[in-house]
Amino acid sequence: MQIIQTRRRFLASAAMAGAAGIVGLPELLQAEPLETTSVRLPRYVGGSYCWAGAYIAGELMRAEGFTDVRYVEGDRSVDQSEWMARGETDFSVNFPPNQIASIDAGVPIKVLTGLHSGCLxxxxxxxxxxxxxxxxxxxxxxxxxxxxxxxxxxxxxxxxxxxxxxxxxxxxxxxxxxxxxxxxxxxxxxxxxxxxxxxxxxxxxxxxxxNAVDRPWSEYFCCMISARADYVNKYPVATKRVLRSIVKAADLCVSDPAMVARQMVDREFVPSYDFALQTLKDIRYDRWREYDAEDSLRFYALRMQELGMIKSTPQEIIAGGTDWRFLGELKRELKT
Incomplete structure (x- = not known):
């Protein structure tokens, strides 16, 4: 069984790497050696259909040089912001209001990019x-x-x-x-x-x-990527590699949703191919390049501040809880 799983993973990793255009990675690995080859990502029991970008990115991360890519599974009754606060995961796919509330509460995370809109x-x-x-x-x-x-x-x-x-x-x-x-x-x-x-x-x-089509919600990200601040600070090369894998996976969700849906089911992230494919067609994974991630946080933080949900100002949230340098570099590198 272990041999079959290893072969399946190898084939999936090779297929994903080829589809994402990162097969020529050895030179890059030598130029920028990873500070760590481990990363922990979240997954919910029963799967989350709108997390395709993060689920599929695991194989791309292995192609990027990571040897220990773990998906930490937890129950939906506990928001993954708590997993981050407890140090159980290194990266998170979460709603901006959840990330803003974590930053306001002093949880040491850094929001790195928007992923998509349209899952609500x-x-x-x-x-x-x-x-x-x-x-x-x-x-x-x-x-x-x-x-x-x-x-x-x-x-x-x-x-x-x-x-x-x-x-x-x-x-x-x-x-x-x-x-x-x-x-x-x-x-x-x-x-x-x-x-x-x-x-x-x-x-x-x-x-x-x-929120894929109705304003003002359609003008902002509904899911964004964040990471533990200490992971970002200690492992900037690894952080960028993880982020690159996730945004490349987002591109694959747009260019080949059928392949991504099949990968999600074959790798047991979600049970239904039909619902996975329909979700990929409904969600706007093409917006990570177009939308201003900082603007999304500012919009939600302002609404939350007005309702007394947070004490921090939008600018304090952005100044203390974001790091956009990797996103800027990836937008330049991955121009299409």
């Missing part, structure tokens, strides 16, 4: 046509002050609703929000892949906000 859809029953129509409605969340609750609070406040008093928050607890929605126990919820794709396939409900 606000699903509602047919009678609800816009975010403002959520006034008095039952909106499902899996906890207070966590990712979905924070996002929905920001979205509600942006259109003039009072998130505390105008919305009936319903804790989904151990239930899946899609099941409660289908049963009519909640009127709306914020879905992440593959939930919107599943409901669309069943023609249940509809999307009233999609």
């Amino acid at each position: 859809e606000l699903i509602a029953k047919e009678s609800i046509r816009s975010v403002t129509d959520l006034r008095g409605k039952r909106v499902g969340v899996d906890g207070f002050n966590n990712s979905r609750h924070v996002w929905l609070t920001l979205m509600a406040a942006y259109v003039g609703l009072d998130p505390v008093n105008d919305i009936q928050w319903v804790l989904t607890e151990d239930n899946k929000p899609t099941e409660l929605f289908i049963e009519g126990k909640i009127d709306a919820f914020l879905g992440t892949p593959p939930q919107p794709q599943q409901l669309r396939a069943s023609k249940i409900g509809h999307t009233i906000l999609n």
Whole structure:
């Protein structure tokens, strides 16, 4: 079994390296030797369909010279920002509001780049046509002050609703929000892949906000890459190699989504090829070059500061919790 897995990994690594155009790496390895060949990345139990850029990047990192690429698996009930705070992972794929809250709390991380937009859809029953129509409605969340609750609070406040008093928050607890929605126990919820794709396939409900297309949310990243500050400071060459692998993987998500979807399933990151492929087609992985990562953090930090979610100013968040030097170099190196 170990021989089969090793051969499969070798073939996957070679295929990914060839597709990403990094097969001529030996000269680069000699010019910039890695300070470490180990890196730890996150994965959720059951997989996360919108993390394709990070999942597929593991093989590219091995082609870049990393010999110990580990995906640390954890439960969705604990946000990966806590994994970073506990030093369990070196890199993170997370929502900007989560990263901003971590920086505000003093967690030593550095946001390095944006990855994509478009992995969030606000699903509602047919009678609800816009975010403002959520006034008095039952909106499902899996906890207070966590990712979905924070996002929905920001979205509600942006259109003039009072998130505390105008919305009936319903804790989904151990239930899946899609099941409660289908049963009519909640009127709306914020879905992440593959939930919107599943409901669309069943023609249940509809999307009233999609952050791939609806402004202002579509103008900013919804997932960004961060790393532990000590990893960035101690291993700048390794940090750049990891980041290069991730953005090259993002390019592959755009240029060959079918291959990426198959890799995600074959390597057991997610169970469904169809939902993986549809998610790759829905998400905007082409925006890491186009969008201003700093502008995304500034936008969300300002909204959070206005609502009293953080004490730091947007500029303090950016000054203390970001490092854009690698992104600038990669944009110059990987021009298309």
